[in-house]
Amino acid sequence: MPLGSRGPSPLRTTSYSLGVTYKLDDTAHSPLDKAAHPVLHEGRVAVITGAGSGIGRATARELAKLGMKLALVDVDEEGLQQTTKEVSSTVGASNVLAISIDVANLDEVVKLKEKVFEAWDEVAVLMNNAGVATWDGKKGTSWENRDAWKKVFDTNVVGVLNVQHAFVQSMLHQENPSVVINTGSKQGITNPPGNPAYNASKAAVKSITESLAHELRSQPDPHVTAHLFIPGWTYTGLTGTLTAGIGDKPDGAWSAEETILFMIDRVRAGDFYILVPDNETRREVDELRIMWGAADITEGRPALSRWHPSYKAAFDEYMKDGLAQLD
Numbered sequence: 001m002p003l004g005s006r007g008p009s010p011l012r013t014t015s016y017s018l019g020v021t022y023k024l025d026d027t028a029h030s031p032l033d034k035a036a037h038p039v040l041h042e043g044r045v046a047v048i049t050g051a052g053s054g055i056g057r058a059t060a061r062e063l064a065k066l067g068m069k070l071a072l073v074d075v076d077e078e079g080l081q082q083t084t085k086e087v088s089s090t091v092g093a094s095n096v097l098a099i100s101i102d103v104a105n106l107d108e109v110v111k112l113k114e115k116v117f118e119a120w121d122e123v124a125v126l127m128n129n130a131g132v133a134t135w136d137g138k139k140g141t142s143w144e145n146r147d148a149w150k151k152v153f154d155t156n157v158v159g160v161l162n163v164q165h166a167f168v169q170s171m172l173h174q175e176n177p178s179v180v181i182n183t184g185s186k187q188g189i190t191n192p193p194g195n196p197a198y199n200a201s202k203a204a205v206k207s208i209t210e211s212l213a214h215e216l217r218s219q220p221d222p223h224v225t226a227h228l229f230i231p232g233w234t235y236t237g238l239t240g241t242l243t244a245g246i247g248d249k250p251d252g253a254w255s256a257e258e259t260i261l262f263m264i265d266r267v268r269a270g271d272f273y274i275l276v277p278d279n280e281t282r283r284e285v286d287e288l289r290i291m292w293g294a295a296d297i298t299e300g301r302p303a304l305s306r307w308h309p310s311y312k313a314a315f316d317e318y319m320k321d322g323l324a325q326l327d
């Protein structure tokens with residue numbers, strides 16, 4: 001294909017949310033408004049890593065409203081205590097365990113699993129959510145800051161694997177259905193330049209979770225399901241510090257609560273890919289960007305052509321045409 005040509009036409013999407021923007025005050029629901037779900041259910045157990053802040057804390061708040069027992073996990077003790085205090089007032093202190101560990105440490109994760117099963121003998125929701133965007137604020141290139149790369153991979157990839165290795169085998173032996181929710185990122189799919197370590201770690205989370213989903217549904221009695229949770233721009237500690245100087249939630253971002261309510265609804269619906277919009281990027285835009293990235297391979301374009309100066313006009317035209325077709 002000649003340099004700068006348009007590439008494939010955007011496909012029309014048939015997804016459920018075509019043309020719908022998901023807002024807290026219209027289509028989002030509090031889980032408390034919904035009929036009982038066998039996993040997201042009063043008295044069942046949720047393990048949430050990264051529960052000391054942002055998306056993890058918001059998940060703990062919502063699941064506490066459902067009356068679930070919560071094992072809250074974070075390396076940051078102060079944040080963990082704050083979440084514990086908050087959700088204990090909703091669900092009762094005896095239904096909350098706070099465990100401060102580093103998910104990158106397998107021994108600590110195995111001890112966490114033992115504590116949870118000793119206390120409650122089951123896990124209904126395993127949410128692998130602890131994550132870091134950088135280490136020491138260092139992003140760099142693919143050939144610099146190896147320590148920062150390792151730290152990001154230790155938490156975002158090895159941490160997810162440790163939790164899966166410690167818990168999934170026992171969840172398979174349970175009678176009741178349960179879910180594993182791994183928090184990925186759009187950056188792990190479209191790979192925007194600027195933070196290669198984070199992008200690569202989240203691409204690994206996507207791959208690990210897809211494999212897990214296949215393995216789980218291939219079990220003789222498939223009652224554990226996997227879900228890849230792909231938040232949009234969500235205002236949290238992670239993005240708050242990245243966008244230094246912004247004190248309040250920027251208009252383009254969703255709150256952690258909005259993101260979590262969307263996620264909970266889609267887990268209830270049984271979705272594997274939970275692609276969350278925000279106030280800046282609607283689902284159709286994400287879909288077109290994802291398809292453009294995939295077509296770099298099938299159309300023989302250079303890597304990350306979306307950010308290649310010679311393809312800028314073609315990409316802009318593709319987006320314009322694609323959105324016009326959908327509207």
Ligand SMILES: NC(=O)c1ccc[n+]([C@@H]2O[C@H](COP(=O)([O-])OP(=O)(O)OC[C@H]3O[C@@H](n4cnc5c(N)ncnc54)[C@H](O)[C@@H]3O)[C@@H](O)[C@H]2O)c1
Pocket residue numbers: 049050051052053054055056073074075076079101102103104129130131132133155159183184185186230231232233234235236237238239
């Ligand atoms: N905020 C966004 O816009 C956004 C977008 C896409 C994906 N995500 C992902 O969502 C997840 C949650 O991020 P957030 O935005 O709530 O960030 P956050 O910084 O507010 O929360 C992350 C939590 O993880 C904890 N943590 C970090 N390393 C840990 C470790 N090794 N062991 C245990 N706990 C650890 C932190 O202490 C923190 O409390 C992350 O996986 C992140 O990559 C966030």
